[in-house]
Amino acid sequence: MNVRIVTLSIDGRDVGAREGQTILEVAGENGIEIPTMCNLTGLKPIGACRLCVVEVAGSRKLLSACTTGVTEGMQVTTDSERLRNYRRTILEFLFTEGNHTCAVCVSNGKCELQELARKLGMNHVDVPYRYPRRDVDATHPRFVLDHNRCILCTRCVRVCDEIEGAHTWDVMGRGIDSKVITDLHQPWGSSTSCTSCGKCVHVCPTGALFEKGHSVAEMAKRRQFLPYLSTMRGAKE
Amino acid sequence: MANTITIDPVTRIEGHSKITIYMDDQGAVTDARFHVTQFRGFEKFCEGRPFYEMPALTARTCGICPVSHLVASAKACDELMAVRIPETAVKLRKIINLSQLIQSHALSFFHLSSPDLLLGMDADPNSRNILGLLKSHPEAARDGIALRKFGQSVIERLAGKRIHPAWVVPGGVSRPLTAELRDEILEEIPPMLEIAQRSLETFQGLYEGFEREIETFANFPSLFMGLVTDNDNLEHYDGKLRVVDANRNIVHAGIHPASYQEFIAEAVEPDSYLKSPYYRKIGYPDGLYRVGPLARLNVCERCGTPLADEALRTFRRLSPGAVLSSFHYHYARLIEIIYGLEKTRDLLREPDILDAHVRAHAEPNRFEGVGMSEAPRGMLLHHYRIDEQGLISWSNLIIATGHNNLAMNRGITQAAKAFVKGDKLEEGALNRVEAVIRCYDPCLSCSTHAIGQMPLLIELRNGNNVLDRKHRG
Amino acid sequence: MGSGGMIVLDETSSMVDVAKYFMEFCKSESCGKCVPCRVGTAHMYDLLDKIGRGEGTARDLERLENLCDVVQATSLCGLGQTAPNPVLSTLRFFREEYESKLVREPDSEPALAGEASA
Structure with missing residues (x-):
């Protein structure tokens, strides 16, 4: 296979990359960390959370690093006062949109949202909490879905579709009223498509999806299966 | 008026x-x-949450005694799961509950009340506090701080966190005890016992100067309620509820926690968010009863540990029947600190205390569960109902302070x-x-x-x- | 807004309400995929509503302007990127209408993220 190499600069550093790679991948290979939430290696990037937005010289708009491919001579800025402000506000959006009570959450201390808040130095929230009334679906014999903690990253939707091939999960509604559903908005426990494989639970970045029988801070997510499975599927197709 | x-x-x-x-x-x-x-509204916002979250959720009721809520809540969850938790887990839960008792009693007695006792009820309010005490009675203040620190640090080392630890879980505890930690705590106990006994002696020399206070500080006949073991000893974790009258005659014994509603009713007063529970068989408001350290000592026959029993014998000389003045809650608190230290030592010496099997796992198997334990302030009760999914559909928490509302x-x-x-x-x-x-x-x-x-x-x-x-x- | 049509309003129309009207449209048309548009339009709508009711503070107006910037700059598609426009243009030309509706800031406004800490 013939791979073309492109050169570009990220935060003033000249780096080489293979054509077809995303800014996020190349930055990661060069030790430059860009915050992400919806992205997960092994699943198709969708550029939905917008936390990974970067400045690219010559582009009026900010671009999401997870979905933008590198090009020859590209000049990327991943960190600036402006970007930090945007990322923080987006993070505040995620916290205020649902009901995130870390103190009593199964994922406390093991949560990607919480960890990102720590990394980005979010010590208070400026936009008002929305306190939506949301349900808990505990009908599945092994797993629980707590909509209060869902940030709609759709990792569960993608892993179920792309890797497991069951496509049990989907998103219903629109805008601020969107929510993830199983089958055609049937209780998870009555889903006929769900294989109970648990992949959705383990890719979920927060405590929205968890295994039953776990108390506070006990739900560690295991993702080792994902790169392996996605490579295997990629080879087959 | x-x-x-x-x-x-x-x-x-x-x-x-x-x-x-x-x-x-x-x-x-x-x-x-x-x-x-x-107004807190805990009972309301627990509705709809998975029962498994309840210990941690209800522990947030209070930063002073989160452990008491953890224990009562976990016991109610054990009932929902219908499991018998491992014996070692019971013992470890007892130890953390006693540590909570020791630290809370130390806080109440030394930090909050001893300024009144040592400096006098009429002392200048600017120095009538723990800081003033540090100046005038540095030894007593330091003793209090050391005792509280001991309780807090046992909680922290067992559960990983001093305040709001999540170690007590439905079905048991989440981590077994290590031999190093056991030995560490065992070594710390003797100096703490010395402090506790020294403090008790100081108090015994003091209280006679407070005759009028003893006479008028909620000094009246009432019922007393508390848990006792099967052989009628002092108990804070398990056991059955017992009610005695002002003469220490048993009014009712062997009450199973799950049947509390047959014995306790709650009245609501318009001027307070604190409910007023009363003994149902006698009615409101004459069914007034007291809980907590004084009640526990009035209810039990003996403590079950040598030094505490010795102190209890002296305490009993205060009155032929039950000790009625609430002033003596302080006295009772000091005896319970001694008991807590002795009992912790005994539990840590049990051969199976290091057993690695400390947690039972189960689905919810019952729709209703009641958990009762003795918090530092008295009997604490958590009562949950769940739906088929294991989500809380109704909950009732009766907090120790509530029991004492009428008496206060x-x-x-x-x-x-x-x-x-x-x-x-x-x-x-x-x-x-x-x-x-x-x-x-x-x-x-x-x-x-x-x-x-x-x-x-x-x-x-x-x-x-x-x-x-x-x-x- | 969107179609290039022209809307004629007389001076009795409240510009805050006009902006709120358009924001309501954007909020309900947001698909919900990207965070800034999904959550940002809802927050902007709430702030416009609060200011319109005469309960907004100078701090709220500042918040609103910051949200406009974030949503415009970071949204995934044209809907989110243009959703703040009616707010920004009414603010550019009729800022005094917004300001006349503000109330004095309470002395302290606690907005601590207690929930973000372990």
């Missing part, structure tokens, strides 16, 4: 509350009321009648009224507590006219 004195907030207690003292035209006290002015109200009325006179506010008199409340160490579900710096406004009113006003803090 022409005149009213309001003490708001009550200082050196845990939480927010106020006291209103009503007087007639002649300036004699007619009534006094204790109001809890905060009667107690402050008694003390106000004895100490508050006329239309002039005497600081020392009002402090005595507050001190009655402090005897019960009420935990008003809030981690706020002041060390003499909380602003306190007391007004003596005649209709809308303020006769006298005192501001301190």
